[in-house]
Amino acid sequence: MAVLVVGGAGYIGSHTARALRQNGYEVIIFDNLSTGHSLLVDGFELIVGDVTDRDKLSPIMNRIEAILYFAAHAYVGESVENPRKYFTNNVQSALQFLDTAIDAGIYHFVFSSSCAVYGVPATIPIAEDAPRQPINPYGASKLFFENALEGYGRAYGLRYANLRYFNAAGADESGQIGELHNPETHLIPLALAAASGSGPELQVFGCDYPTPDGTCVRDYVHVSDIAEAHVLALQQLLGEKTQISLNLGTGQGYSIKQVLNAVQDITGRSVPWRPKPRRPGDPPVLIADPSRAHQILRWKAQRPLERIVSTAWQWMSARNNFSLATPPGSRTGPNWPSSGKEVRGRA
Ligand SMILES: NC(=O)c1ccc[n+]([C@@H]2O[C@H](COP(=O)([O-])OP(=O)(O)OC[C@H]3O[C@@H](n4cnc5c(N)ncnc54)[C@H](O)[C@@H]3O)[C@@H](O)[C@H]2O)c1
Structure with a gap:
């Protein structure tokens, strides 16, 4: 299929x-390929085009039975500064794509949502029935599309899964593919780059949060665990389930300092870091309650933090791509042009 x-x-x-x-x-x-890389899909059939390109998509729709939809802009800070870019691509273009799919008779759709739909949660861990009150345009764009899927499900019989990822991290165990964002804003690749000496010292935003060591606590989930959850969600949609909304996290939180300790243990190098003021809108703690994913998909994240860090380290070492962590606007490595924009925080 x-x-x-x-x-x-x-x-x-x-x-x-x-x-x-x-x-x-x-x-x-x-x-x-606006933020993607053909080298990550070596050996796969890659069709380069925009989700709004109906002419290019129509013949493809005749060949498929289901869609997994990852396309989005995903920098929270940028979404605050340039909401138009986010609502255009993550909502308007995505809806246009959805209509192309429905018109072609494709009724199985797995959507990359985010814990950003919850905003600042009132209770931890976060269950799927927690209020969805995003606090930035990125989160709002994800919630908008979730709502569209719900409406399309009711009206047109679309079967869909909203998978709300927490902090995706790590790399494929083969060492052949991994995280390749430019600019990179995620903690683990930035910490690894700082540890290797090829990136700047790490900036830790907020050391006075009401957490055990004062730094933010997040739920880091291995990208391969997330990938496996997609396969299971798709199987459910092809089977009896018509709509699924699930958190993909481990249920275990780690503070930034705990992550830095793990990086030090795995690389044998300390991470130079500097405290910075809190960033507005960063909740102190975000941890998933993943029990529904376990119940519905029989899915549980298998790979612990150490595996996340070691696979990310293996991937970065293999690619020698630490230069991606240079500050936006400054010179980046030979293969990776800088976007030249200040872009804070991906989600
Ligand atoms: N990385 C995380 O921790 C995280 C957490 C929560 C949710 N998400 C969501 O997961 C999805 C994937 O995230 P990622 O980290 O892999 O991001 P990514 O930037 O690496 O991947 C997004 C891909 O979509 C493509 N794309 C974007 N707009 C497109 C368009 N209009 N037409 C065709 N292709 C387009 C990009 O070129 C890129 O390859 C996103 O929807 C993101 O919002 C990511």
């Missing part, structure tokens, strides 16, 4: 493409 992985040349999409293929699916990747 053939599936279309939209945004499949990105970080999470490329890992999911591998998991799908390992589970017997024929995979077609569709990506405009």
